Amino acid sequence: MVNIIFFLMNKMDFLSLAQTKLKNLIFLVAILPLILVGCKDDPTPTPTEPGINSLDTLTNFTGLVVPKTGSITFSMDYQFAGVPIIFESKNYVNAAKDTFTINALKHYLSNITLTKSNGSKLNLGTYHLLNPQAPGSTIFTIDNVPAGHYTGMQIALGIDSTRNYGGLQEGALDPSWGMFWTWNTGYIFFRINGNASAGKSFSYDLGGSEHLVRVNMDLTTYKVKSVNPRLGMLMDVNELFQNPENISFEKDGYTIHSNSDGPIVKVSANMLDMVSVKFLEN
Amino acid sequence: MKARNLLVGLLFLGIWSSCKKDPEVGDSYAYNPEPYNLVLPNNLGWSSFPIPADNPLTNAGVALGEKLFFDPILSANNTQSCASCHQISNSFADSNKFSIGAFGQVGNRAAMPLFNLAWTDKYNLTGHRYFWDGGANDLERQALGPILNPVEMANTSLFDVVARLQNHAEYPSLFRKAFGSDSVTSVKLAKALAQYERTLISSNSNWDKAERRQRLRTQSEINGMVIFSTEKGDCFHCHGNLSSPYFTDFGFHNNGLMANPKDSGLFRITGRPEDFGKMKTPSLRNLSFTGPYMHDGRFKTLMEVIEFYNSGTQNSPTVDPMISKSFPHGGLNLTPPEKIDLLNFLLSLNDSSFVVNK
Numbered sequence: 001m002v003n004i005i006f007f008l009m010n011k012m013d014f015l016s017l018a019q020t021k022l023k024n025l026i027f028l029v030a031i032l033p034l035i036l037v038g039c040k041d042d043p044t045p046t047p048t049e050p051g052i053n054s055l056d057t058l059t060n061f062t063g064l065v066v067p068k069t070g071s072i073t074f075s076m077d078y079q080f081a082g083v084p085i086i087f088e089s090k091n092y093v094n095a096a097k098d099t100f101t102i103n104a105l106k107h108y109l110s111n112i113t114l115t116k117s118n119g120s121k122l123n124l125g126t127y128h129l130l131n132p133q134a135p136g137s138t139i140f141t142i143d144n145v146p147a148g149h150y151t152g153m154q155i156a157l158g159i160d161s162t163r164n165y166g167g168l169q170e171g172a173l174d175p176s177w178g179m180f181w182t183w184n185t186g187y188i189f190f191r192i193n194g195n196a197s198a199g200k201s202f203s204y205d206l207g208g209s210e211h212l213v214r215v216n217m218d219l220t221t222y223k224v225k226s227v228n229p230r231l232g233m234l235m236d237v238n239e240l241f242q243n244p245e246n247i248s249f250e251k252d253g254y255t256i257h258s259n260s261d262g263p264i265v266k267v268s269a270n271m272l273d274m275v276s277v278k279f280l281e282n
Numbered sequence: 283m284k285a286r287n288l289l290v291g292l293l294f295l296g297i298w299s300s301c302k303k304d305p306e307v308g309d310s311y312a313y314n315p316e317p318y319n320l321v322l323p324n325n326l327g328w329s330s331f332p333i334p335a336d337n338p339l340t341n342a343g344v345a346l347g348e349k350l351f352f353d354p355i356l357s358a359n360n361t362q363s364c365a366s367c368h369q370i371s372n373s374f375a376d377s378n379k380f381s382i383g384a385f386g387q388v389g390n391r392a393a394m395p396l397f398n399l400a401w402t403d404k405y406n407l408t409g410h411r412y413f414w415d416g417g418a419n420d421l422e423r424q425a426l427g428p429i430l431n432p433v434e435m436a437n438t439s440l441f442d443v444v445a446r447l448q449n450h451a452e453y454p455s456l457f458r459k460a461f462g463s464d465s466v467t468s469v470k471l472a473k474a475l476a477q478y479e480r481t482l483i484s485s486n487s488n489w490d491k492a493e494r495r496q497r498l499r500t501q502s503e504i505n506g507m508v509i510f511s512t513e514k515g516d517c518f519h520c521h522g523n524l525s526s527p528y529f530t531d532f533g534f535h536n537n538g539l540m541a542n543p544k545d546s547g548l549f550r551i552t553g554r555p556e557d558f559g560k561m562k563t564p565s566l567r568n569l570s571f572t573g574p575y576m577h578d579g580r581f582k583t584l585m586e587v588i589e590f591y592n593s594g595t596q597n598s599p600t601v602d603p604m605i606s607k608s609f610p611h612g613g614l615n616l617t618p619p620e621k622i623d624l625l626n627f628l629l630s631l632n633d634s635s636f637v638v639n640k
Contacts, residue, residue: 142290165409168337168422168469175426175438177466182427184551185419258553 057148062220063117064280068244070147070227074112074140077278081238087133088194094241096248098197102237106131106179107190108158108172111141113213116150122146125169127159129172129179138191153217153231157271158189161209181207184258189213189273192237196249206238206267208258213278222280234278242268311455313462317343318477323485325493331400331480337473339480342460347478349456349472355446357384357435363527364428364475364564367393371637373568374482377577387433388547392579395572397484397636398565403639404500406532414561414577415547416534421476426468440468447471484567484636485527492630493527499630506627509620515591516614517624519604520563529566530633536560536593538605539576547577567631588624590615 002209009074055067066072078085080092080102088103110127124142125128158164159173165184168175179188193203217233241247245266318339320565333339350356351364366380368374374396381393383541391414399421402411410416411424418424428434429443447453451484454464461470479622491497499507509515511524520537521529534548543559551557561577575581582592593613595605608614616624 106360165333168426168472169419170467170469173421174468175472176444178439180426181417182430183413183415183417183425185417185423 003190011127011232014068029085055149058149058225061117061149061225062223063149064114064219064222064229064231065149065225066145066147066227068147068227070145070229071141071143072145073139073141073228073230074233075230076109076130076233076235076275077138079236079238081236085132085237087193092238094238094247095214096241096246098196098249099204100202100249101194102192103194103239104133105192108179108187109155110163111154111160113154114145114148114150115154115262117149117151121154121253122148122150127163127172131178142176151218151220153219155215155217155233155275156263157215157275158207158211158212159187159209160212161170163213164188164207164209173183178243181205186258188258192240196254198248200254201248202254203237204257204267206256206264208264211258211264211268213268213274215272215276217275219277222277224280224282225282228282230279230281231277232279233275237274239274243270243273245270292309309354311459314340314342314459315462316341318481318510320481321483323483323490323527325485325527327493327525328485331404332422334422334471335373337419337476339477340460343474343477346456346460346477349473349496350475351478355450355453356437357563358437358442359384360446362435367428367434368396370639371632373397373484373571373637375572375613377573377603379574382434383431383433387436389431391435391577392574393561394564395568396479397482397567400480402532403529404437404527410548410551411532411560415545415550416562417551419444421479422472425475426473427478436519440471444468444471461635484633486635488570488630488632490527490633500626502623502626503630505620505623506625509616509624510627514614515616515619515624516604517591518567520565520602521566527606528565530563532563534560534562535602536598536600537591538597538601539572539578539580539590541596541598543598543600556600559598560600565629568633568636569628570632584625584628585621587621588616588621592621596640 004268052084055065058065069268084282085102085105087105088101091099091101093099108127108131110132112124112126114124116122124145126140128140128141131183161172163169173187180186186209188207189206189212190206191204193201196202246268247263247267252266256263256267258264289354293404315338318341322328329633332348337343339415352369353358354363357365361539362384363372369376372395379392380389382388386600389405390537392628394414394494397500403420406541408416409419412418412451413424413427414420420474429437430440444466447457453485454466457466457470458464460474488497488499488503492499504575507524510517518524520533520535534557536543536547540559545561546558548557548560564572573582573584575584575587579589591614597606597607597609598623
């Protein structure tokens with residue numbers, strides 16, 4: 001042993017490093033049997049739980065079957081009246097005949113809740129800030145989704161009141177992202193702004209837990225069985241300005257914030273059909 | 283053999299020096315969650331205040347918050363710290379009517395004094411707590427407001443502030459000491475500032491000393507106390523009764539300053555018409571240091587304030603009933619000696635030990 005140490009000493013500048021090497025070696029030798037055992041044991045254990053078996057063999061179903069713990073990759077595409085959005089340069093016209101560009105669009109998406117075929121709900125509990133001008137932000141994967149047969153989904157376009165009014169948080173909820181009111185309590189759930197006609201601009205910063213929009217989506221028009229399915233959503237920004245009530249800049253304001261009672265109620269109601277499932281696939 | 287001995291000797295020297303070095307390097311910056319010993323006043327009436335579970339007071343956190351509070355690094359052009367407008371000598375208020383921003387911008391409200399803040403969390407359950415208009419529901423969130431306000435520290439993004447701190451020679455180590463990692467975030471910044479602010483407790487006024495039986499009140503103070511705490515002056519409905527040592531109800535009121543309030547106050551936050559023009563009730567402690575008075579700093583002296591409540595209040599749709607009830611009588615009708623008594627009572631709430639550097 002001593003010889004080995006001195007041999008290594010010649011190669012290394014520090015004893016500590018030499019010791020580390022040695023330790024690594026001993027460690028490797030020690031865990032080798034464990035690794036081998038681990039390799040041998042691996043293939044057997046999974047399919048013993050009864051629930052998982054039935055999901056595996058399930059063939060007569062609609063919706064999404066995740067046969068064992070899996071990952072779902074969610075994505076969002078952005079359109080205006082069915083056409084992909086071109087930011088800043090393209091003019092759009094809404095139902096109230098306002099003409100405008102869309103210069104920025106950012107929003108939170110949270111509380112993705114899957115409905116199981118037995119009616120129970122599963123909240124995946126993650127928070128995401130989506131910005132179509134930063135394309136990487138509009139696709140995300142949620143791991144450790146429990147096995148199950150899912151027939152519906154709900155998303156919140158914003159933050160639930162616990163997180164909205166709770167202490168400051170890191171990650172997607174870090175105030176640094178600028179989707180946070182430092183003069184008011186809570187997050188900006190949904191931001192859209194741009195240039196309107198006659199040199200005016202519009203700015204909607206929507207928020208406030210009482211205005212949180214939760215969109216329900218049906219998955220039963222699909223039939224997918226996968227441990228890592230991809231679920232694509234589509235947001236049609238035109239729907240923010242219509243259905244059931246038209247929003248007009250002149251009437252409802254060029255700026256709408258959480259505290260402006262009337263317009264934000266109308267906008268929030270419009271947003272309920274703003275997002276739909278575009279695809280669900282393996 | 284000799285060579286080998288030398289080698290072994292060197293080896294041990296190596297072990298020894300590495301042993302000696304390792305624990306010392308960065309030791310004073312090692313993560314240290316040692317709790318801060320918060321000394322609460324022991325007068326009757328004071329209670330403990332809630333400390334957020336995710337931001338306990340630690341010595342390292344409070345020290346970091348204090349350093350940040352006095353450091354102009356937080357402003358966009360490195361010219362202004364929190365303490366520029368919240369000066370110790372003014373009980374952490376600003377002697378200017380409106381505070382001046384980092385680029386010389388003139389604000390639209392007087393900087394509020396800072397003391398005994400955290401009791402707000404206990405006694406205001408509305409979620410509208412800090413700022414004149416209640417725009418922040420906790421001290422952590424409040425702390426970020428001035429950093430981004432264009433008329434205050436004028437940063438356009440918290441990322442800029444975080445980057446300045448991250449690139450600083452010492453701050454990453456101080457953040458590690460307080461929060462366990464070198465990485466600076468806006469959340470940790472806010473937490474540190476809030477920790478420091480929670481330690482700003484003012485409880486050593488003549489009134490407190492009298493409560494602790496350490497001094498006797500003057501007759502004029504006693505007369506003033508009676509005016510304060512009865513329907514005569516009717517100050518106590520908003521500024522708290524005498525069994526409450528905070529001298530605020532932690533709420534929001536329209537005190538009749540203007541017939542048409544220019545500043546919408548709490549309305550800006552709630553959007554409720556009944557909140558138009560309502561402002562946070564400031565504590566009456568340390569008034570000698572916190573002038574000028576009101577959210578717009580319109581009154582230079584306490585006598586002006588007393589005269590305003592005595593005869594200058596104005597009607598508007600949201601004016602507080604405690605103010606409007608004196609309208610039929612043309613005001614409070616305090617006599618000149620009564621005004622002096624009220625003033626002497628208010629002056630007894632000064633805590634001069636709070637307004638000196640410690």
